[in-house]
Amino acid sequence: MVDLRRKLLAETLGTALLLAVVIGSGIMAERLSGGNVAIALLANTLATVGGLYILIGVFDPVSGAHFNPAVSAVMALRGELSKAALGPYILAQLVGAMLGAWLAHAMFDMTILQFSTHVRSGIGQWIAEAVATAGLLLVILRAPDGRAAAMVASYIGAAYWFTASTSFANPAAVFGRLFSDSFAGIAPSSAPGFVVSELIGALIGLCIHRALGQPRAGHPNVVESSGEALEEPRSTKRA
Template sequence: MNLTRKLFAEMLGTALLLAVVIGSGVMAERLAGGNVGVALLANTLTTVGGLYVLIELFGPVSGAHFNPVVSAVMAWRRELPAASLIPYVIAQLSGAVLGAWLAHAMFDMNLLQLSTKLRSGSGQWIAEGVATFGLLLVILRAPAPRVAAMVASYIGAAYWFTASTSFANPAAVFGRMFSGSFAGIAPASAPGFVIAELVGAALAVAANHALSSNRSSVEATPPTSSPPVRHV
């Protein structure tokens, strides 16, 4: 499939994902009357639904990565050509910023913003590592027909069981730096999140390898065909 088409799908899909995350955060904050729990619940439910639809919509075109660490892992597994990795990441980062601007435009906010919401400390970093670890493990091990549902469900759960509310995506971190909304993250906090996400992704690859090795060692008969390629 034409690389330009794939890159457009990654940029558009990431933009729509960020518009969903940031836009629902703005709407939730305005309607929740100061109740942060209600706002987070509304933000979570919207993100789960939006992410599921976007994966189903763009998966057949580009793999629906929307996430540089996912693309990096797929390139490492040779399921994405190495030459496509940097263009994919650029498309994802560009889309993330466009999605933030789109959310601002829909709510009559200033397009150009920088977040001042600090998200730092060991708990936040561990949470991001855990969130990204789980996301990549789901992507690598979920049955292909259920990837979209399982990824969306995991992210929804991780919004609540992780202290960081589960960014799990350097592109999301990048885009949310440019929003002073409920979903934003201060630029000073971004490097710690991205490093934690990279560590989480690497651990997920190692865990998947260990699980696959253990599984193959106890099977009496090796599989006759390779598992289907799974991209998200």
């Protein structure tokens, strides 16, 4: 059985690599796009979709590949992650997000320690974060067996474009992006609104899942978690 230390290592590494992909591709896109923001966002989106899909596949067997405190919190509420492991999971994700930002800066010969000045605020962006996170949790909870990685990555890629906030949908991603004054960054003053919106969105996603009822017969989520799931959380994916 995979022990908690290995799970936390997987969450730290997975979140760090996810943020390195998001921020690093943002830096590269900004440098190569010639000031065309749409092209930069497209490049950032494609890299994030590909990176997320791969990272879920790599780390899912170890930790469930959450990479996201909102996801971990919902899984703890559902009994699929032990409540004792929730705090360490979140800490590992936050540390990983910060390290991922620093790794991206190091790869591009930038100042390692920096803080974003990219203000992202307003009711529209907060609503967008709630929508993005609610949709993410809904996809995670209802994805058919073996398809969650592709569905989560695809949903996040779509949400980059249909949400006003470009779909952070992840408090750890918000935290990591605080440390990058790049295309993908978010100013510290904007972070609280994003995080609160994401947590509300996660609860909305869980409520919608429950309102829809159990998936059809044969769907992997028909069988609710047992006591064993407290030790070995099933695949929950992202984001």
